[in-house]
Amino acid sequence: MSDLPIRRVVLYKHGVGYFERETNLEGDQSLSLSFKQREVSDVLKSLTVLDLNGGIVSAVSYDSTTPIEQLLAEIALSIPDSGSLKGLLPQIKGARVSVKPAGGSAVQGTILGIDKTDARTEHGLEETHRLSLLTDAGDIRTFDLFDLELTLLDDGIKRDLDFYLRTQLASKKKDARTFTLFAQGEGKRTVRVSYVLEAPVWKATYRILLDEGEGSSPLIQGWAVVDNTSDEDWQDVSLTLVAGLPVSFTHDLYTPRYVRRPVVEVKETTGVLPPMAEAGVEDYEQAEMLTMGAFAEAAPAPRTAMMRKKLRGEGGGGYGGGGRKPESAVSSVQAQTRERQVGDLFEYGIDKPVTVRRNQSALVPILLKPFAGRSVLLYQKSARAENPIRCVEFENTTGLTLEGGPVTVLEQGSYVGEAMLDTLKPTEKRLVGYAVELAVRVLDNIDSHSDRVTRVTIRNGTLKTHYAEVQKTTYTFNSKSEKEQVVYLDHPRDDSHWKLVETAKPHETTENYWRFRFPLPPGTASKFVVQQQQTLFQSFGLADITDKQLAAWVSAKYLDKATEKALKEVLAQRQQVGRIEEKLSQLNDERNKIHAEQKRIRENLGALGDRASEKALRERFVATLDKQEDRLAKITEEEVKLRADRDEARERLNAALAKLEYDAPVLTEHAGS
Known part of the structure; x- marks a missing residue:
């Protein structure tokens, strides 16, 4: 048992706990605390020690990670488990002692x-x-x-023996590490020690009570589940529960760290033999001087300014303090919590001391208040296609931040279902589903089709026809209930392109749904229609249009007269470019044929000899080659001119497309008449 009892515990939702211990002492004293080895780094990172009455804490020592063999290596003592006195005394031979035999006087x-x-x-x-x-x-x-x-009588041996025994005892506690705090001062004083350790998160669990009486508001009762997994009882501690997510991390401060230093080899000198004098020549060997740069002296580290925080009384310091008075509950049970906002954190301070034994858990009441709410139905096809879910329409009028957790719902004293409650800030609203409403069945019918083209745009040489895709969903609610109910309908909104048309305005919009609200009469079938549409488009490159496409657009009245005329000019320019391209292709084909013919003629010329009968044939082949070369030159001249004409026609085509812009709705036959 520690001589510093736990007085205050603050539990968080991200796996740590803040622990505060306090004790009274007089004069110079040492205090001890034991922690598990895995907790030591957290203690070293967060330990705070305060003497509240003017004293000082001179040091805090703790067990090292060095193995016991290494710790005891410098102490020339070894006490066997059996025959300890016989084994110890020969090892301290020469030590001064005082011996008092039975019935005799002491001898030194x-x-x-x-x-x-x-x-x-x-x-x-x-x-x-x-x-x-x-x-x-x-x-x-x-x-x-x-x-x-x-x-x-030898103080040195007494110290060594005391260290040996304490070290041996500590080694038996495999997972225990002892911290010793040395407090110095005069008179009676109070010492407070606090630290942060890994701890189980506290869990919230709720009860919602519906229809508890005529004209009464529904109630919500909240409990916190806290777990004491330590080896020490929490006896009459001040308990605070904090909702939020402050930054916390692990950092190894317990394991010693060593810096690898450079190794400087020792220069060895061998023995010296007697010198043998030789005949010399005048030659002097100079020794090389080695210089070492001076190390710059490190500047002293700046002293860290210690900021003294204003010390508060019981319940103060760190998170979890607060001076709000307990508020009265709605029932005969007094509220046992006080609430306080600390930045983005919200805390529940338990007014009365709490006791949780080691390795046990406890349920602590934190809330009992009325709230604004009622029982409604929610239909989400993705959750259940056949029936709606019965929900509590919950508005957080408790004035508190409600941490997320499971909810058990009771109606008229009977269990009716369970739900999960997300974290709710004051005034937030949420539908909390807890049961399937089997008395109402739902059918949905989806009709989807593409509507006519409603708008045509021309820009950057591209014509786009815009048309609407329409989706109509009819929900049929068949109610066998005997009373009117309120239904919330969640209709999916897949992306931002869909818009509602000819549909009632949603009650609210969530991230993924349009949420509609309407009454559901008893014992009848009711329909609710949701119609939505999105605008799509089809693109056409005007540089590649055909007469047939243009005629279809004109027939559908996509274009006005001026745009139709401009597009006909574009079509004419494109056709002119096409005719030039066709001529260039024909010339290229002709060149390829000439090259193939020339290759054949040259092969034949190579096979002819010098006979007179072959001379005439040779001359005819040569004349043909001359004509073909003339034609090839002519083809090259024609290609140069055609390419220039094609480039000019393309420029005119691109200029015409760049100037062409159009944006207008497509009128129906009725609108145009």
Whole structure:
């Protein structure tokens, strides 16, 4: 058990707890705390120690991570588990002690050793051990080892023995690490110690009570589930529960860190042989001087300014304080919490002390208040296609932030279902579903079709026809209930392109739904229609239009007369470019044929000999080649001119397309007449 009892516990929703201990002391004292090894880094990161009455805390020491063998390596002591006194005294041979045999006076001297002798008794020979002592008077005396009082007079050996025993004891507690706080001061004082450790999150759970009486508002009752997984009881502690998500992290401060230092090799010198004088020549060898740069002296670290916070009384300091008085509950049970907003955090402070035994959990009441709400139906096809869900239309009028958690719903004293409540700020509204309404069945019918083209735009050489895709959903609610009910209908809104048309205005819009609200009469079938549409378009590149496409657009009255005329000019320009491209293609085909023919003629020329009969054939081949070369030159000239004409026609086409802009609705036959 710690000599610093826990006085205050603050639990958070992100896996840590703030613990505050407090005790009274007088004069100089040391205080101890034990933690599990995995908790030490959190303690080192967050430990705060305050002497509230002017004293100081000179130091806080804690167990090292060094193995026990290494810790005891420098102490020349080893006490066996059996025969501890016989094993210890020979190891402190030469130590000054005071020996007081039974029935005798104390004698001071120096330990010589332990002697083992055999003594004859009525039971035969028995082995005995005697302590040999060199007294201060110079006598050597022996004493029965197990019939005396022995006091160590050597302070150094007493310190080593004390360290040895404490270290051995600590090693038996495999997972325990002890912190020792050294408090110095005069008179009676109060010391407060606080720290943050990993802790189970507290959980909220609620009860909603509907129809508790004629004209009464529904009630919400809240409980907090807290878990004490430590090895220490929380006895009459001040408990605070905080909702929020402050930043917290783990950081290893317990494991010693070492900086790798450079290794400087020692330059060894070998033994020196007697010199052998030789005949010399005048040659002087100069030794090379090695210089080392001076290390710049590190500047002293700046002293950290310690900011003293205003100390508050019980319930103050850190999160979880607050001076609000308990508020009266609606029922005969007094409210046991006080609430306070701390930035983005919200805390529930339990007014009365709480006791939670080690390795146990507890339910702590935190809320009992009326709220604005009623029982309604919610239909979401994705949740359940056949029936709506019965919900509590919950408006948080409690004035508190309600942390998320499970809800059990009771109606007229009977259990009717369960739900999950998201975190709710004051005045927020939420539909909390808790049961399936089997007395109402729902059918939905979806009709989807594409509507006519409503608008045509021309821009950047592209014509777009805009048309509407219409989706009409008819919901049929068949109610077998005997009373009128309120229905909320969640209709999916897949993306921002869909717009409602010829439909009642939604009661509200959520991230994924349009939410409609309407009454549902008893014992009848009711229909609700949701019609939505989105505008789509089809694109056509005007540089590639055909006579047939243009004629279709004109027939559908997509264009006015001026735009029709401009498009006909564009079509004429495009056709002119097409004719030039066709001529260029024909010339290219002709060139390829000539090249193939020339290749054949050259192969034939290579096969002819020097005979007179072959001379005429050779001349005819050569004449043909001359004509073909003339034609190839002509083709090149024609291509140059055609490419220039094509580029000019393309420029005129692009200029005409760039100037062409159009944006107008497509009128129906009735509107145009």
